[in-house]
Amino acid sequence: MSNSLMGNMLVESVMEKALKDKMKEQQAKQQEEERRRAARRQYEEEDEDDCDDEDLKEMLKKMREQRAKELQEAMLKKNKGFGEYREIVEEEFLPSVTKSEFSVVHFFHRDFERCKIMDKHLQAISQQHPETKFYCLNAEKSPFFVGKLQIQVLPTVCLFVNGVLKNRIVGFEEMGGKDTFETGTLAHILLRYGMIKVRKGSNDDNSSDEDK
Structure with a gap:
């Protein structure tokens, strides 16, 4: 075998x-x-x-x-870990994504500027949406899951429901292909995929706190 x-x-x-x-x-x-x-x-x-x-x-x-x-x-x-965005190592990946209903995992490279931009937006969104777990995973140090999930472009954000991969956000294409997209744009995409919920008090899908 x-x-x-x-x-x-x-x-x-x-x-x-x-x-x-x-x-x-x-x-x-x-x-x-x-x-x-x-x-x-x-x-x-x-x-x-x-x-x-x-x-x-x-x-x-x-x-x-x-x-x-x-x-x-x-x-x-x-619910420890909700409302925060934290880095995990490869050994923590399976326990992390299977213990929560909704998990967002950002595969990143420390030297990639776009990964740093994605980090900033996910950090802001995580604080507003405690219903979902937000993680980041160093792609260089996670070869098994990079191969298993066929991660080819960084940043890639994988969206899990009860440990099952449902969707992924690859690069910045869905955000218009520009580095200057707003946090609300990414939040709206996560909302469309069912990974976060509409916050109470919002007038529309994008909260005013997520527009910067």
Whole structure:
């Protein structure tokens, strides 16, 4: 059996196991979250049933809204690595892209100016979209995955959903072929591919914070 075939089988085996583990983890989290939501609903309904005063009802409503906000903030903090853009090494590649639903991986070269431009835009987008993991991978130090994914042009940005490659952004062609494209242009492309969500408060697909 050739080394290439063995390598392919190893990757497929690891990916399959990681995806199964991910599904089990998501199911457990979903069940736990449903249990918590049911408990909160019961608690809130009991509060309202026992309350006849309108001012007190309003106060309880504000308390529930505050609890919901605190829960959301806690969930964001718990999801370590979301809302940031960081470099990974080749050994981290599979664990990184299979542990998140949405992953964006920039294959770069340290001496390429366009890779530095891509870094700048992905850094800005990552801070605005904690629903997606953003990584960069040094192509020189990652020969196996450069070959496996057939990376031929840098920068190349690979877009993964549950560890499966769905699309890729090669060079700057989709951004008009110019180095001076705006962050919002790249964000709109990621949005079109379903890798990020529309931010609340935006008037259109491109947030005003992503236009520079």
